[in-house]
Amino acid sequence: MKISDIFKNGIYKKNSIFIMLLGLCPTLAVTISLFNGIGMGISVLAILTMSNILISLLRKIIPAAIRIPAYIGIIAALVTIIEMLIHAYIPSLYVSLGIYLPLIVVNCIILERAESFASKNNVLHSAFDGMAVGLGFSFALILISFFRELLGTGTVLGFQVLPASTNMLVMILPPGAFLTLGILLGVINHYLNKKKEELENE
Amino acid sequence: MKKNNIIGTSLLLGFITAILAVSIFFVNSITSPIIAYSEATQLKFYYQEIFPNSEYEVIYNSDKDKEKSPNILSVATASNNGEIVGYLYLTYTTGYSSDVVSLIGINKADAKVVKVIVTKQTETPGLGSLSTQPKFLDQFLDKLTNEELKVKDNITAITGATITSDAVVNSVNVSLDDFNNNYLN
Numbered sequence: 023m024k025i026s027d028i029f030k031n032g033i034y035k036k037n038s039i040f041i042m043l044l045g046l047c048p049t050l051a052v053t054i055s056l057f058n059g060i061g062m063g064i065s066v067l068a069i070l071t072m073s074n075i076l077i078s079l080l081r082k083i084i085p086a087a088i089r090i091p092a093y094i095g096i097i098a099a100l101v102t103i104i105e106m107l108i109h110a111y112i113p114s115l116y117v118s119l120g121i122y123l124p125l126i127v128v129n130c131i132i133l134e135r136a137e138s139f140a141s142k143n144n145v146l147h148s149a150f151d152g153m154a155v156g157l158g159f160s161f162a163l164i165l166i167s168f169f170r171e172l173l174g175t176g177t178v179l180g181f182q183v184l185p186a187s188t189n190m191l192v193m194i195l196p197p198g199a200f201l202t203l204g205i206l207l208g209v210i211n212h213y214l215n216k217k218k219e220e221l222e223n224e
Numbered sequence: 225m226k227k228n229n230i231i232g233t234s235l236l237l238g239f240i241t242a243i244l245a246v247s248i249f250f251v252n253s254i255t256s257p258i259i260a261y262s263e264a265t266q267l268k269f270y271y272q273e274i275f276p277n278s279e280y281e282v283i284y285n286s287d288k289d290k291e292k293s294p295n296i297l298s299v300a301t302a303s304n305n306g307e308i309v310g311y312l313y314l315t316y317t318t319g320y321s322s323d324v325v326s327l328i329g330i331n332k333a334d335a336k337v338v339k340v341i342v343t344k345q346t347e348t349p350g351l352g353s354l355s356t357q358p359k360f361l362d363q364f365l366d367k368l369t370n371e372e373l374k375v376k377d378n379i380t381a382i383t384g385a386t387i388t389s390d391a392v393v394n395s396v397n398v399s400l401d402d403f404n405n406n407y408l409n
Contacts, residue, residue, distance in 0.1 A: 054348075054349055055349060080240075083236070084236075084240075085233050085236070087233055088233050088236065088237045091237060092237060092240050095237075095240060095241050095244055096240075096244065098244075099244035099245075099247060099248055102248050103247065103248060103251045106248075106251055106252055106255040106256075106259075107251070107255060109255065109259050110254075110255035110256075110258040110259050110262070111258070113259075113262060113263075113266075117344060117346060118346055120322065120346055174349070174350065175349055175350045189350065191350060191351070191384070194348065194349055194350060195348065
């Protein structure tokens with residue numbers, strides 16, 4: 023397997039949010055500001071890479087019968103460690119991510135990568151796969167939270183860009199998350215379908 | 225699955241979780257003093273903003289003491305040259321989407337609110353988050369402690385964030401009540 027293929031798959035061909043629609047709960051909940059989106063994306067990226075490395079290292083030791091509890095244990099421990107580190111060193115991010123930080127434990131992307139990739143591939147490839155999928159996830163969160171923050175509060179990373187009169191409050195409320203995600207999914211799928219048709223017509 | 229196989233895998237799973245627990249313990253022993261220190265300095269900074277240049281002493285902490293209302297997290301005194309000038313109440317109430325933690329400073333001599341600061345909240349940006357702004361918080365200045373505060377009556381709510389406004393008002397009322405019962409002379 024080529025490393026470039028791993029990155030292509032993780033970032034756009036099998037993007038966890040836009041293509042596979044995995045891990046939507048934190049995606050919808052934390053994307054009220056770009057700061058949150060970046061913070062959540064990087065946290066998942068770090069946890070996913072580390073869990074992939076650890077699970078790949080232990081893949082020959084962990085018997086198939088106990089693999090799920092072992093994976094969940096490893097992921098939960100990593101998330102707890104990251105949570106404590108963020109609480110100690112970036113308290114503002116800890117406060118704004120709130121409950122969604124510990125909930126990374128049950129983010130299905132991480133368990134999915136452990137089960138379908140890290141448990142079958144070597145450490146190097148697993149590490150790259152964790153990074154690639156994490157980057158794809160971060161990219162999606164950043165895109166969604168950028169539009170929501172811009173349209174909802176007229177700011178980008180807290181800096182005012184649009185006048186307050188153009189704010190659409192609904193964008194930072196829960197319905198705005200569904201609207202943004204839906205429109206982005208529509209645009210992306212339209213583009214992908216067009217590409218597919220072009221390939222078929224040739 | 226054979227019997228010794230079950231025991232073997234159980235032991236292995238126990239071993240894995242034990243290693244994970246030890247690593248969490250190790251990280252926690254590094255981070256917990258940092259967390260405690262940064263929270264304490266942050267609170268001290270807010271104390272300074274309400275009663276500048278005083279000495280502060282925590283006289284009630286809900287971790288150990290339970291006799292006050294559960295909304296009161298801690299009470300500290302501010303004193304100048306050994307004489308108590310005011311009380312600082314750290315309280316929390318549930319807002320719209322998060323716990324709203326606020327610090328309320330009460331002057332002892334004239335029993336008036338000196339300042340209210342919302343120290344922690346993750347309410348809706350643009351609505352509930354405006355509760356940290358002076359426009360809302362300045363309304364509490366100089367209120368007497370025997371006054372019952374109420375949204376619409378003597379406090380104007382934040383537009384579109386009545387629940388958050390109520391939460392802060394309740395925090396202030398709890399503190400004023402406790403002050404009247406215990407420290408008013």
